[in-house]
Amino acid sequence: MNKRPLYFDYAATTPVDERVIQVMVECLGFKGNFGNPASSSHAFGQQARRSVELARQQVAQLVGAAPEQIVWTSGATESNNLALKGVAQARGVSGGHIITSQIEHKAILDTASQLQTAGVAVTYLVPDSDGLITPEAVSEAMRDDTFLVSLMLVNNELGTLNDIPGIGRVVRERGALLHVDAAQGAGKVAIDLAQWPVDLMSFSAHKIYGPKGIGALYVGPRAQQRLQAQIHGGGHEGGLRSGTLATHQIAAMGAAFALAAEHFDEEAATIARLRERLLEQLADVPGLRLNGSPAQRIPHTLSLTFGEGEFNPAALSASIAFSATSACNSASNAPSHVLLALGLDARAAGRTIRLSLGRFTTEQDIDQAVQLIKASSASAPAFWAVAQP
Numbered sequence: 001m002n003k004r005p006l007y008f009d010y011a012a013t014t015p016v017d018e019r020v021i022q023v024m025v026e027c028l029g030f031k032g033n034f035g036n037p038a039s040s041s042h043a044f045g046q047q048a049r050r051s052v053e054l055a056r057q058q059v060a061q062l063v064g065a066a067p068e069q070i071v072w073t074s075g076a077t078e079s080n081n082l083a084l085k086g087v088a089q090a091r092g093v094s095g096g097h098i099i100t101s102q103i104e105h106k107a108i109l110d111t112a113s114q115l116q117t118a119g120v121a122v123t124y125l126v127p128d129s130d131g132l133i134t135p136e137a138v139s140e141a142m143r144d145d146t147f148l149v150s151l152m153l154v155n156n157e158l159g160t161l162n163d164i165p166g167i168g169r170v171v172r173e174r175g176a177l178l179h180v181d182a183a184q185g186a187g188k189v190a191i192d193l194a195q196w197p198v199d200l201m202s203f204s205a206h207k208i209y210g211p212k213g214i215g216a217l218y219v220g221p222r223a224q225q226r227l228q229a230q231i232h233g234g235g236h237e238g239g240l241r242s243g244t245l246a247t248h249q250i251a252a253m254g255a256a257f258a259l260a261a262e263h264f265d266e267e268a269a270t271i272a273r274l275r276e277r278l279l280e281q282l283a284d285v286p287g288l289r290l291n292g293s294p295a296q297r298i299p300h301t302l303s304l305t306f307g308e309g310e311f312n313p314a315a316l317s318a319s320i321a322f323s324a325t326s327a328c329n330s331a332s333n334a335p336s337h338v339l340l341a342l343g344l345d346a347r348a349a350g351r352t353i354r355l356s357l358g359r360f361t362t363e364q365d366i367d368q369a370v371q372l373i374k375a376s377s378a379s380a381p382a383f384w385a386v387a388q389p
């Protein structure tokens with residue numbers, strides 16, 4: 001049997017935690033909690049409904065929201081579509097203006113492109129040299145007809161952390177809504193939607209040790225009457241997202257968010273320590289550069305560009321599972337739009353890898369990965385040093 005490669009691609013997806021799997025399994029089979037949550041007239045449906053509402057509370061508690069503000073979806077991509085299209089269509093008038101950035105996930109960029117086709121003007125902000133979108137940049141882009149701003153909390157390729165509270169204050173002063181894609185931030189960043197000036201926020205279970213195929217959208221009070229459903233057929237989830245609720249996936253997402261809340265400080269400290277260990281050992285690799293802000297970032301995700309030489313990401317992939325680009329770009333094999341927006345050319349983007357750490361990363365994994373990376377690196381003189389956080 002071939003040895004499995006080291007796993008350093010947690011930003012793409014996380015393995016489901018065994019404790020989450022157990023919760024999920026308990027909702028399957030005739031002896032399990034298999035009922036339809038919408039069928040509240042009998043015990044099976046009532047039991048399933050209790051599991052769904054418990055999960056809603058667990059998700060809400062991690063992010064400082066009220067349970068009734070959490071709407072179940074199939075994942076962050078659907079949540080993003082519901083947020084952008086839902087707000088645009090609920091206006092009842094054509095045109096208007098939204099703001100996003102060049103370094104958003106494709107779920108935002110492609111949706112914004114569709115809105116452009118429908119007559120909505122879109123401004124794509126350019127990140128600063130640290131890979132950040134600043135409140136000042138948002139303020140300068142605001143127009144009288146701006147009705148929505150959509151920006152990510154944590155960049156999925158760089159790990160950079162936007163000042164969402166600061167951006168939210170700017171947006172709220174102008175009367176627009178703020179949507180935040182937090183797929184990469186939940187469980188890694190302390191989110192407080194009771195205090196943050198955010199109106200809509202997207203979440204995904206499979207980025208936080210839950211199953212694929214389930215996510216949620218936070219809908220704050222300012223957005224309640226300014227959002228139009230995209231899926232119809234039964235009026236589930238307050239009329240915002242019809243369809244029979246998948247109890248097993250929802251319960252699992254709730255369990256995953258509860259575990260993240262329980263171990264938040266401990267995991268943050270462990271990942272930060274492992275990140276330091278990795279960067280310290282890579283500091284002498286010739287020509288290595290850390291992309292994005294060295295300070296305003298999460299410790300979980302590192303984008304590393306190697307200097308000109310013999311480094312071959314394809315050869316390294318046999319022993320380390322990493323991303324040469326984000327999962328949203330990998331199908332086309334095109335250079336990362338995030339790295340290009342940051343100022344890297346296509347050749348430099350081709351020498352860039354993303355290493356992302358997670359709950360099951362160990363010191364031994366770090367040490368082995370460093371040895372493998374160094375073995376794949378050229379011995380040319382360094383012209384960039386790794387930026388230390």
